[in-house]
Amino acid sequence: MRIYQSTIEAAKELARELKEMGIQYQSTTVQDKFVGDDPNFITLELTGYSYCINQWDDLDDLIDHMELNRGWVYAECDDRLGFGITNKNPGYAWKKNKEFWQQFLRDGFFSYSYPERWQAQIPYIVQELKLRPNTRQAVLSFYESTKDMMNWGGRDRVPCSLTYHFLLRDGKLNLIYTQRSCDYTLFYGSDVFLTIQLLEYVAKQVGVKCGSFFHQIVPSLF
Numbered sequence: 001m002r003i004y005q006s007t008i009e010a011a012k013e014l015a016r017e018l019k020e021m022g023i024q025y026q027s028t029t030v031q032d033k034f035v036g037d038d039p040n041f042i043t044l045e046l047t048g049y050s051y052c053i054n055q056w057d058d059l060d061d062l063i064d065h066m067e068l069n070r071g072w073v074y075a076e077c078d079d080r081l082g083f084g085i086t087n088k089n090p091g092y093a094w095k096k097n098k099e100f101w102q103q104f105l106r107d108g109f110f111s112y113s114y115p116e117r118w119q120a121q122i123p124y125i126v127q128e129l130k131l132r133p134n135t136r137q138a139v140l141s142f143y144e145s146t147k148d149m150m151n152w153g154g155r156d157r158v159p160c161s162l163t164y165h166f167l168l169r170d171g172k173l174n175l176i177y178t179q180r181s182c183d184y185t186l187f188y189g190s191d192v193f194l195t196i197q198l199l200e201y202v203a204k205q206v207g208v209k210c211g212s213f214f215h216q217i218v219p220s221l222f
Helices: 007-021 059-065 070-081 093-104 114-118 122-131 145-154 184-206
Strands: 002-004 023-026 042-045 049-053 139-141 161-169 172-179 209-217 219-221
Touching: 002 007, 007 042, 007 049, 007 059, 007 184, 007 219, 059 070, 059 184, 070 093, 070 114, 070 184, 122 161, 122 184, 161 184, 172 184, 184 209, 184 219
Parallel strands: 002 049, 172 209
Antiparallel strands: 023 042, 042 219, 049 209, 139 161, 161 172
16 A cells, blocks of 8 residues: 655655556446546546555645635535534535536535535544544445435436544544545545545544544546
């Protein structure tokens, strides 16, 4: 497993490996769109890619490195961790990048949102880590099979995030983030930024320092 001391270093290395070792793959659907006959969606894919980041002093710089919409990223962080938020779906962040996100609204709602799936589970994760620091059961499950499998095949958007596994070891909180898929250009940078923000938030609530961020991913590059 590759171990990095910088988020930008990890991002650059992933881009290089996608270009050099990625296997060509024709995506059938992207989000909720059928693209199986569109050559613009022939992608390079790496299967079962894993790495670890031990330090992320450059996390904020990752937004610019990946050319992300900074306003949306910050607003999305507020949505996901803003426990006073009353509008969990669709939330508020999408308005910072309305041109992109509006196409996925159905009757004013998204098929899922991070705050509605994150926020109910996080207090239990914190409680479990406080009560049983050596637990291996502090898993935040994002993918809801009874809901999400009904949207397979482009019926609606299906989450790329699967699980967030928190492990408290040697007094530091580690996070193993598993994704079934990740579009490197559009979402890799925000996925890493927002997940590390989650790790830092939970660590603060538990009263411990952060350890490492582990990422298990199937990345693709269009």
